[in-house]
Structures are given as structure tokens and as C-alpha cells.
Amino acid sequence: xxxxxxxxxxxxxxxxxxxxxxxxxxxxxxxxxxxxxxxxxxxxxxxxxxxxxxxxxxxxxxxxxxxxxxxxxxxxxxxxxxxxxxxxxxxxxxxxxxxxxxxxxxxxxxxxxx
Numbered sequence: 830x831x832x833x834x835x836x837x838x839x840x841x842x843x844x845x846x847x848x849x850x851x852x853x854x855x856x857x858x859x860x861x862x863x864x865x866x867x868x869x870x871x872x873x874x875x876x877x878x879x880x881x882x883x884x885x886x887x888x889x890x891x892x893x894x895x896x897x898x899x900x901x902x903x904x905x906x907x908x909x910x911x912x913x914x915x916x917x918x919x920x921x922x923x924x925x926x927x928x929x930x931x932x933x934x935x936x937x938x939x940x941x942x943x
Contacts, residue, residue, distance in 0.1 A: 844895070844897070844898050844901070845901075847893070847894065847898050847902075848893075848898045848901035848902040848905060849902075849905065851879065851891055851893055851898070851899070851902035851906075852901075852902045852903075852905035852906040853906075854891055855867070855879065855881065855891065855902060855903065855906035855908060856906050856907075858881050858883065858889060859881075859883065859906065859908060861883070861887070862883020862884055862885045862887045863883060863884035863885050864883065864884040865881050865882060865883050865884070865908050866881070866882055866908055866909045866910070866911060866918060866921075867879055867880060867881050867882070867903055867908045867909070867910050867911070868880045868910060868911045868912070868913065868914045868918065869896065869899050869900065869903065869910060870914070871896060872892070875892060876892050876893050876894040876895055876896070876898075876899070877892070877893050877895065877896040877898075877899035878890050878891070878892050878893075878899075879891045879892070879893060879899050879902065879903060880914060881908070882918065882921050882922055884921075885923070886921055886922060886923025887923065888922050888923075
């Protein structure tokens, strides 16, 4: 009778696959927005947020389950990481009507988006 080898998925292998998947998503974002830069923000037990800002001012984010996976994904994607979300980096973000009305609706009783 032939033996069947069952490969076990190690935590390192799962983390590597997650980082590769996130790197692919970051790359797709960068391609769509003419390039991208990022910043990593720890969000507690949920993990680390990868904040992305495109060269065209478009922005978005992804969440990695750990900081190490977020760093690995950013390195794999080749984006430039910033230490903080301020100054010239923050000034690149372009917001539209949706964001302004949404922020006003939440914070100062502005129009709702519902």
C-alpha cells in the first residue's frame, strides 16, 4: 500500500500566503492609481491597517492580521512606507463629495448619505 504524504500548513506558510495576497492587492491599487505609497497603523487585536495613497490622490486601506504580515506585504509590493500619516504624504489624499458629506453627517449633523 502506498503512503500518502499530507502536507501540513504551518503558521509561517499561512502568513507568507496572506502577505503575498495583500501584496498583490497593493500592486493592483498602485497600478490603478499610477503608483502608491503607504503607512502602517496598528489597530489593536484586529491587526495592522495598510493605508494606501495613490499618485492620483486616490486612497484606500487593507487590514493585515499582524504587523509582521503588513510589513512583509508592503515590502513584497515595493511601495514606499511612511512613518506617519502627515505632511506631504497626507496632502496627496484627494477626497470627494461623498467623504465630505459623510464626515459632516457624522460629526456636525450634516447631510446623511442614506
